[in-house]
Amino acid sequence: MSEPIKTDALIIGAGPCGLFAVFELGLLDIKAHLVDILDKIGGQCAELYPEKPIYDIPGIPFVTGQGLCDALMMQIKPFSPAFHLQEMVETVEKIGDPLFRVTTDRGNVFEAKVIVIGAGGGSFQPKRPPIPGIEAYESASVFYSIRQMEAFRGKRILIVGGGDSALDWTLNLAPLASHLTLLHRRSEFRAAPDSVNKMMALVGEGKVDFVLGQVSALQGEGGQIAKAIVKRNDGSNFEIACDALLPFFGLTMKLGPVADWGMEMKDGEYILVDTATFESSVPGIFAIGDINWYPGKLKLILSGFHEGALMAQKAHRYVYPEKRLVFQYTTSSTSLQKKLGVA
Numbered sequence: 001m002s003e004p005i006k007t008d009a010l011i012i013g014a015g016p017c018g019l020f021a022v023f024e025l026g027l028l029d030i031k032a033h034l035v036d037i038l039d040k041i042g043g044q045c046a047e048l049y050p051e052k053p054i055y056d057i058p059g060i061p062f063v064t065g066q067g068l069c070d071a072l073m074m075q076i077k078p079f080s081p082a083f084h085l086q087e088m089v090e091t092v093e094k095i096g097d098p099l100f101r102v103t104t105d106r107g108n109v110f111e112a113k114v115i116v117i118g119a120g121g122g123s124f125q126p127k128r129p130p131i132p133g134i135e136a137y138e139s140a141s142v143f144y145s146i147r148q149m150e151a152f153r154g155k156r157i158l159i160v161g162g163g164d165s166a167l168d169w170t171l172n173l174a175p176l177a178s179h180l181t182l183l184h185r186r187s188e189f190r191a192a193p194d195s196v197n198k199m200m201a202l203v204g205e206g207k208v209d210f211v212l213g214q215v216s217a218l219q220g221e222g223g224q225i226a227k228a229i230v231k232r233n234d235g236s237n238f239e240i241a242c243d244a245l246l247p248f249f250g251l252t253m254k255l256g257p258v259a260d261w262g263m264e265m266k267d268g269e270y271i272l273v274d275t276a277t278f279e280s281s282v283p284g285i286f287a288i289g290d291i292n293w294y295p296g297k298l299k300l301i302l303s304g305f306h307e308g309a310l311m312a313q314k315a316h317r318y319v320y321p322e323k324r325l326v327f328q329y330t331t332s333s334t335s336l337q338k339k340l341g342v343a
């Protein structure tokens with residue numbers, strides 16, 4: 001087991017609510033580390049609708065999903081939070097009063113005085129394409145996300161899909177691959193037009209093959225794919241020899257390991273919280289944002305921001321049991337302004 005990373009607060013999920021929690025905790029001198037499964041910060045806003053406008057953030061008439069994440073990152077900069085991306089929190093265990101040990105699927109171990117779960121709808125999981133027997137190749141030669149581009153150098157790559165991920169990875173991996181084919185079932189794409197134009201330019205230069213059709217079967221041995229059988233839209237079949245298949249069919253959200261951490265749940269899906277503190281049934285574990293439930297809950301970003309503010313007040317009691325908390329405004333408190341680097 002690796003040496004534990006010690007922190008006051010561990011925030012599970014770097015969505016908008018997890019990010020704003022850094023701010024509210026930071027004002028109370030509570031340092032935070034954040035862990036997120038995704039390779040980017042911002043949760044649903046950055047992953048599902050980065051360019052869509054949000055109109056109901058108080059005081060901001062209009063901001064895109066990505067714009068909100070960027071603004072939150074600027075707001076929490078004074079508190080220097082540490083991010084651990086592409087890691088899923090798997091286990092949470094109480095080891096003291098209050099102290100928790102948290103482990104991730106990458107083998108990292110955290111020891112935190114409080115835990116703030118801002119895990120939204122749970123973990124984003126790739127949609128598996130309907131190819132018989134694909135499970136046998138997963139993680140060996142079929143990948144739904146890319147952690148290290150270098151692993152694909154010199155390989156024959158088959159990318160399937162027509163969204164941003166499929167096109168982005170086509171553009172990024174084309175220079176590394178010995179041969180790259182992009183397969184999509186139709187000639188219209190959901191991806192950004194600029195990416196489509198760049199991909200078409202590579203096709204024109206003979207650096208990428210673009211094929212219309214769908215993978216109907218895979219052939220290979222011991223998890224190593226050798227070829228994909230592709231069904232053209234006219235019903236005929238042909239083969240594409242490949243070393244790696246990268247299907248990008250979008251993401252779904254599943255609760256994942258959150259359900260096993262011993263908290264009282266609502267309908268097996270949401271963490272029940274006390275609305276005065278947003279603490280779960282396990283003292284020291286809080287839940288904010290889309291993952292929690294209480295009577296009247298609205299899955300809105302502004303609700304998660306409010307929840308983070310109240311959560312921090314109670315978290316302070318665990319992190320600094322000997323200190324009295326004095327309520328202060330950022331407009332008038334020099335002490336808060338010093339923490340924000342503006343006084």
Ligand SMILES: Cc1cc2nc3c(=O)[nH]c(=O)nc-3n(C[C@H](O)[C@H](O)[C@H](O)COP(=O)(O)OP(=O)(O)OC[C@H]3O[C@@H](n4cnc5c(N)ncnc54)[C@H](O)[C@@H]3O)c2cc1C
Binds near residue numbers: 016042044
């Ligand atoms: C298309 C669309 C439009 C929307 N428009 C609006 C709007 O206009 N206004 C509004 O207020 N809301 C809107 N919402 C809802 C809003 O995006 C959510 O309320 C908000 O994202 C919830 O934030 P969160 O931080 O709780 O969770 P999320 O944004 O879901 O982030 C949770 C994060 O936790 C991570 N995670 C989960 N489990 C683990 C684990 N075990 N280990 C590590 N990380 C984990 C996930 O990877 C994810 O990044 C919209 C949602 C969608 C899909």
